[in-house]
Amino acid sequence: MDVQEATAEGAVSAENGEVKRDGKKQFSMGPQDVLEGKLIYDGSVHADGRLEGEVRVSGNIDVANGANVKALLEGSNVTLKGNVEGMVTARDKLTLGRNARLSGDIQVRRLQIDDGATLNGNVRMGDFEHQASGQ
Amino acid sequence: MSIRRPDSRRPTPTPTTEENGTNNGQRNSVVLGPNDRLVGQLYIEGDLRVAGTVEGQLEATGDIEIAGAGKVKGDVTAYNRLTVGGDASLIAQEVRVARLTVADGATFSGKVSMGKHVARAAVPKPAEERVAPPVDEPVAEPVPVVIEEAKPKAKRR
Numbered sequence: 001m002d003v004q005e006a007t008a009e010g011a012v013s014a015e016n017g018e019v020k021r022d023g024k025k026q027f028s029m030g031p032q033d034v035l036e037g038k039l040i041y042d043g044s045v046h047a048d049g050r051l052e053g054e055v056r057v058s059g060n061i062d063v064a065n066g067a068n069v070k071a072l073l074e075g076s077n078v079t080l081k082g083n084v085e086g087m088v089t090a091r092d093k094l095t096l097g098r099n100a101r102l103s104g105d106i107q108v109r110r111l112q113i114d115d116g117a118t119l120n121g122n123v124r125m126g127d128f129e130h131q132a133s134g135q
Numbered sequence: 136m137s138i139r140r141p142d143s144r145r146p147t148p149t150p151t152t153e154e155n156g157t158n159n160g161q162r163n164s165v166v167l168g169p170n171d172r173l174v175g176q177l178y179i180e181g182d183l184r185v186a187g188t189v190e191g192q193l194e195a196t197g198d199i200e201i202a203g204a205g206k207v208k209g210d211v212t213a214y215n216r217l218t219v220g221g222d223a224s225l226i227a228q229e230v231r232v233a234r235l236t237v238a239d240g241a242t243f244s245g246k247v248s249m250g251k252h253v254a255r256a257a258v259p260k261p262a263e264e265r266v267a268p269p270v271d272e273p274v275a276e277p278v279p280v281v282i283e284e285a286k287p288k289a290k291r292r
Contacts, residue, residue, distance in 0.1 A: 112239040113237035
């Protein structure tokens, strides 16, 4: 697969890409946006539209309702409301909202699944052995 | 072939769900309280609520709720919904459910399969267990009695 790396300052237009919130960086996608590749980001990511590849962030990841994600996701708090296919790692908490559909293995410290969410995959809970980290 | 019973012999009522402590025609429901403990397999036609400790396989045709400080170690199959409460814990190899709710704070691990449930044959059907208790009268007891009487005839009537 063709992999491109987007760093904090790169690749994304200012208005859409980087938003300051509480002094922390946020990478924000809209419903029409498409990201293919690998993103390693020091901040949080709001994923919408279509996302394929791999996303590893120091902050939080949230996937909007209606978004389509086929990616490996790793973040502190991960909140899913859309469709996600791929492995998910939440260093703190993973939340599956009522419209979330997740197929993939997950590793979390805390887990919340709301009624209506769909999950197919293996759940591992507990402390983290360092597994193939991209950091 | 039609069978007509004389009025004097009325059919014995078949056991209904009332026997299991549920009220009038509601779904069958079984509760394991905080001090209850189960080791083995359990199949329930109805709902199951676990606030105690379970080691083994659980299967219910309705909902399963692991509530309070309930702890389950073993596979869980709920034809409808599985709820794991915030202080509860479920450590499984396989979790097969139609719907799933996990509260923040819960301990949860295992392979989750969601969607249309296909009943599997792994867990024995409940038929034998239901009949068992009344039949189980002191049939095994006579052994000491025979020794005491020490008669050549096996039984006297």
